[in-house]
Amino acid sequence: MSLEVFVLGTSGMQPLPNRFLTSAMVRRKGELLLFDCGEGTQVSLKMLNLHWKRINRIFISHMHADHVTGLPGLLMLSSQVDRTEPLYIYGPEKLRDYIDANRRLLDMYINYEIIFVPVQPGIILETEEYTVEALPLLHTKPCMGYILTEKDRPGEFSVENANALGVPCGPLWGRLQKGEDVTLEDGRTVSPSQVLGPRRKGVRFSYITDTMYLSHIAKHVQGSDLLLCEGMFERALEADAFEKKHMTSTQAAIVARDAGVKKLGLIHYSPRYTDRELHTLKEEACEVFPETVLCKDRYVFNLNNAG
Numbered sequence: 001m002s003l004e005v006f007v008l009g010t011s012g013m014q015p016l017p018n019r020f021l022t023s024a025m026v027r028r029k030g031e032l033l034l035f036d037c038g039e040g041t042q043v044s045l046k047m048l049n050l051h052w053k054r055i056n057r058i059f060i061s062h063m064h065a066d067h068v069t070g071l072p073g074l075l076m077l078s079s080q081v082d083r084t085e086p087l088y089i090y091g092p093e094k095l096r097d098y099i100d101a102n103r104r105l106l107d108m109y110i111n112y113e114i115i116f117v118p119v120q121p122g123i124i125l126e127t128e129e130y131t132v133e134a135l136p137l138l139h140t141k142p143c144m145g146y147i148l149t150e151k152d153r154p155g156e157f158s159v160e161n162a163n164a165l166g167v168p169c170g171p172l173w174g175r176l177q178k179g180e181d182v183t184l185e186d187g188r189t190v191s192p193s194q195v196l197g198p199r200r201k202g203v204r205f206s207y208i209t210d211t212m213y214l215s216h217i218a219k220h221v222q223g224s225d226l227l228l229c230e231g232m233f234e235r236a237l238e239a240d241a242f243e244k245k246h247m248t249s250t251q252a253a254i255v256a257r258d259a260g261v262k263k264l265g266l267i268h269y270s271p272r273y274t275d276r277e278l279h280t281l282k283e284e285a286c287e288v289f290p291e292t293v294l295c296k297d298r299y300v301f302n303l304n305n306a307g
């Protein structure tokens with residue numbers, strides 16, 4: 001199974017000609033989950049040819065313009081297709097007013113149900129296959145990071161072993177896959193461990209922006225396959241970052257290192273940097289955590305677990 005992460009934008013505060021505002025889309029088994037939605041998000045979605053009019057869930061970190069101003073257009077245009085499934089939107093309480101006001105003032109025609117879920121710290125969503133946790137951050141406004149964790153799955157079923165043990169193809173296979181012992185016609189018992197490989201670990205994806213550096217972020221994003229984390233400034237501007245409640249790329253790398261993540265993707269760059277200057281952010285981060293990617297708009301990560 002794989003989970004894809006599409007980086008839709010990497011700029012902070014202001015969209016630039018070649019750098020849209022920070023946003024990411026997760027595609028998982030046909031489900032689309034969007035994280036933040038600034039100006040320009042729609043353009044990247046279109047360029048990537050994602051079926052963005054059918055987004056299932058939107059998670060908003062906080063109520064700063066660079067993270068929400070793309071939302072009205074996206075909600076409106078999503079009505080161009082027939083959809084029966086609702087759209088779930090998660091975020092701070094103020095986001096409800098923002099959506100309602102936009103719908104009213106723009107006389108928006110919306111042909112599907114929007115279900116707003118105010119976010120509290122902790123698990124905010126649990127499906128059969130994954131959870132999403134909201135992690136409070138420390139910014140100039142209430143802000144949440146999000147951590148998507150797939151549940152572990154049973155090991156791969158070995159048809160060879162099942163045949164060798166004389167388990168007939170059919171419902172008994174299904175029961176073994178669910179973890180149940182089964183009794184064969186001849187009275188022998190076969191247990192799941194005889195036909196299943198080791199359990200397959202789920203993938204973890206973490207999205208952290210905007211915040212000052214907090215040492216406890218690492219605990220929550222522990223072991224992420226991918227941590228997308230703001231690295232807005234270079235090391236020399238650490239005092240500025242602290243004052244504005246943002247992080248340097250070095251601090252993002254410290255989180256990644258302490259959390260033992262597989263990969264760090266930097267996002268939410270200050271518009272003060274040209275594309276060429278961004279390499280300083282990457283170099284500084286790599287000194288602390290070598291598996292750092294300087295994300296560019298429309299960069300795609302394919303996260304596969306071992307299974």
Ligand SMILES: [Zn+2]
Nearest residue numbers: 012013066210
């Ligand atoms: Zn921002």
Ligand SMILES: [Zn+2]
Nearest residue numbers: 062064139210
């Ligand atoms: Zn902000």
